[in-house]
Amino acid sequence: MRPATEHDIAETWRMLMGMGQALEMVAVRRTRKVPVPFTVLGGFLGAGKTTVMNRLLSGAGGLRLSMLVNDFGSVNIDAALIRRRGADVLELTNGCACCSIAGGLVNAVDRVLEASSPPDAIVLEASGVADPSAIARITSVDLRLSLNAILTVADAERIFELLVDPDVAGLVERQLRAADILVLSKTDLIDRERLLAVETDLRNRYPTTGIVRVTEEGSLPPIMLLEPAVNPQSRSWNASGFSAEGAFTTHKISLSYPFDPTALGKLLDNPPIGFLRAKGFLYLARNPYPALLQAVGSRWSLQECTFEAANDGDAGIIVIGTAGRFDSEAFASAFLACGSEM
Numbered sequence: 001m002r003p004a005t006e007h008d009i010a011e012t013w014r015m016l017m018g019m020g021q022a023l024e025m026v027a028v029r030r031t032r033k034v035p036v037p038f039t040v041l042g043g044f045l046g047a048g049k050t051t052v053m054n055r056l057l058s059g060a061g062g063l064r065l066s067m068l069v070n071d072f073g074s075v076n077i078d079a080a081l082i083r084r085r086g087a088d089v090l091e092l093t094n095g096c097a098c099c100s101i102a103g104g105l106v107n108a109v110d111r112v113l114e115a116s117s118p119p120d121a122i123v124l125e126a127s128g129v130a131d132p133s134a135i136a137r138i139t140s141v142d143l144r145l146s147l148n149a150i151l152t153v154a155d156a157e158r159i160f161e162l163l164v165d166p167d168v169a170g171l172v173e174r175q176l177r178a179a180d181i182l183v184l185s186k187t188d189l190i191d192r193e194r195l196l197a198v199e200t201d202l203r204n205r206y207p208t209t210g211i212v213r214v215t216e217e218g219s220l221p222p223i224m225l226l227e228p229a230v231n232p233q234s235r236s237w238n239a240s241g242f243s244a245e246g247a248f249t250t251h252k253i254s255l256s257y258p259f260d261p262t263a264l265g266k267l268l269d270n271p272p273i274g275f276l277r278a279k280g281f282l283y284l285a286r287n288p289y290p291a292l293l294q295a296v297g298s299r300w301s302l303q304e305c306t307f308e309a310a311n312d313g314d315a316g317i318i319v320i321g322t323a324g325r326f327d328s329e330a331f332a333s334a335f336l337a338c339g340s341e342m
Contacts, residue, residue, distance in 0.1 A: 036113065038139050039225050042132030043153030044162055044172050048185035052153060053125050053218060057081075059097050059220050064095040066112045066119035070102065090133035105138060109230040113144050121148065121225040125322045129171060133178035148225060149277070149296055150218060152179035156198050156213075157189045176202075180296040181210040181276060188215040208298040210276040212322060224277070224320060251328035253335055258283040259300060263338035264293075268300040274326025280317035282339075293317060 042048050053067055057077060077092065090098040095252070101124070114123060126132050132150045139147040150332055152175050155162075162172045176182065182202060195213075197239070200268040202211060214220065234253040259282050268278075278295040284302070292303045317335065321328060 010073055015259055035144055036119060037148035037225060038136075038145040039121065039123045039148045040132040040136045040150045041123055041153065042126040042130065042135075042178065043128065043183075043185075044155075044168065044175060045128030045155040047128070047155045048183075048214075049128070049153045052151075052183060052185070052214065053123065056123065056220060056222050056225070057092065057098070059096075060094050060096050062095070063121065063222050064119045065222065065225065066096070066099045066122045068101045068105070068108050068112070068122065068124040069098050070100070070125070074319060088148065105135070106142075109138065109142065111146070117297065118201075120220075123225060127262045130177060131171070131174050133174070136178075149180040150178050151181050151183050151220075152176055153185050154202070156184045156187045158193060159198065160201070176209075178208060179206070179209050180204065181212060183220065184211055186215070187213045191228075210297045210322075212276065214254045249321050249323045249326055249328055251319045251321075251332060253280075253319060253332045255282050255316055255336075255339070257339050258285040258287070259288050259339040260285055262336075264302075265300075265340060267334055268295050269298055271295070271298055272325075272327065274322040275331065275338050276320045276322065277318045278317055278327075282317060 022260050041053060041062060047085050053069065056078065057065060057067060058081060070209075077090065077098070078160065081092045081094060082094045088100040088103065091097075095117070097112075097119070099108050099112055105124075109122070114121060117320065124135060126135055132152060136147055136150055139145040154176065159172075165170050165172075184202070190198070199211060199213075204211075260282055276296070278293060280293055282293055283289075283291045287304070289304050294301050294303075319328060319335075320329060321331070
């Protein structure tokens, strides 16, 4: 395996240099009504992050994604998709863009958010020797961003080789523990029996973390990078990529009555097998305003918001799970049981 080089470490340093600057500038930041979802794509060197990034860009399906990357050359975007190539921005014909973070993370974020057409979501591909949780901290100081998730890509063929390598095990362990979702890549390079053993071991090590599989030719559905409930009625979920490869399933729970947060907490603290995430708006008992629910694995939160932020009070939850293992109908029934009709 290739050890981390001085170049790798320098890339990571440049990426994190802006954190102190962000802390100083937070008081003068111009906040947005709806923060842009920010996803960190982490994982060790060679895990397959760039493959996932490239396929997210090429399969965006109408979503405007901004990818923050170290090197445009590593993304390998099809030339037919490129509309304009600049010194530090690569614009694509589908409305997406790649932005270099060589000048610092804060500067790159500023450039993306102050553009004439801000993105629907931002994804940052972390260096292979970076701790993604440190990078995700920018969302705690820049109110224009909201942390969507930390996705850590793990090479199914060699992840446990890395975890016993004394030179890199500590870093790889931090990357895996930081994840809201582990993206198990290169699953087509090992047989089914070994894949199941790898997945079982990872689930035992990280019981509260969701796990999804992708092959060398596969990709994550871009919709996972968004706030699904921003405009749930206008999106064709079957066309978003969930069922195309049979890897993911999605379900919308339509709501018409308030919910008990205590009952919801008991459900979300112990999500069923295959559950990945849930997002959307609902009403809580004795509260006139809608609340934004966000859940990844067994981590969840409820945040009170305005009618305007909730698309004029439209209540509904989008749930994403692993196809074949997540029973969306059973989850929907359990979810609805946490509420009571008025």
